[in-house]
Amino acid sequence: MTINQTFVLGPIENNSYVLYDENSRQAWIIDPAMEPAPLVDFLEKHQFTLEKLLITHGHFDHYYGLPYLQKMLTTPFDVYLHPEDLALWQSGGGARHFWGQSLEVPKPTKLLTDGARLSLGETELIVLHTPGHSPGSVTFYCPSMATAYCGDLIFFHGIGRTDLDGGSFTDIQTSIQQKIFTLPENVTLLPGHGPATTVGEEINNNPYL
Numbered sequence: 130m131t132i133n134q135t136f137v138l139g140p141i142e143n144n145s146y147v148l149y150d151e152n153s154r155q156a157w158i159i160d161p162a163m164e165p166a167p168l169v170d171f172l173e174k175h176q177f178t179l180e181k182l183l184i185t186h187g188h189f190d191h192y193y194g195l196p197y198l199q200k201m202l203t204t205p206f207d208v209y210l211h212p213e214d215l216a217l218w219q220s221g222g223g224a225r226h227f228w229g230q231s232l233e234v235p236k237p238t239k240l241l242t243d244g245a246r247l248s249l250g251e252t253e254l255i256v257l258h259t260p261g262h263s264p265g266s267v268t269f270y271c272p273s274m275a276t277a278y279c280g281d282l283i284f285f286h287g288i289g290r291t292d293l294d295g296g297s298f299t300d301i302q303t304s305i306q307q308k309i310f311t312l313p314e315n316v317t318l319l320p321g322h323g324p325a326t327t328v329g330e331e332i333n334n335n336p337y338l
């Protein structure tokens with residue numbers, strides 16, 4: 130059985146998610162944020178092996194924890210990003226804009242494509258390319274758990290900023306309408322910041338759409 134554990138980490142209160150398979154003891158992390166020590170503590174305490182690091186988009190607060198994980202964990206793991214956010218990643222993911230400092234982290238080892246399927250035990254995640262907040266933003270949809278990890282695409286009664294580099298209000302509206310609002314209404318949306326919501330709640334009550 131695959132289980133999700135949510136962590137709220139760092140000064141921008143990012144949601145980092147650990148998805149783990151109880152049988153194989155393999156784990157994935159979605160968006161390792163700033164101040165990531167609790168993620169490593171959790172993996173070690175339960176003797177999980179980190180197999181994949183999935184990044185929803187190339188903003189620094191969503192992958193800042195990567196060097197720390199590489200330093201602390203002994204087994205290697207892959208880092209997944211959509212290619213349209215590679216340039217953003219390589220320019221520091223906006224860290225310079227927010228902090229006036231750049232950020233040097235290793236490059237992703239695997240590139241995500243729309244419709245790709247990733248398997249953790251018997252659980253499958255489907256990659257949905259959902260641009261708008263950034264050109265390479267993706268959502269990881271898990272049909273069997275009825276969850277979708279949507280990064281900064283859509284929040285509880287909100288949507289992601291589109292005024293940053295590569296952002297597009299038209300694209301974010303299209304992504305949400307075509308890729309998120311077409312999912313079953315009971316699907317829980319797990320965003321990059323703030324509380325979880327559901328597809329149905331946002332179809333009915335999101336003021337931006």
Ligand SMILES: [Zn+2]
Binds near residue numbers: 186188262281
């Ligand atoms: Zn972002």
Ligand SMILES: [Zn+2]
Binds near residue numbers: 188190191321322
């Ligand atoms: Zn963010």
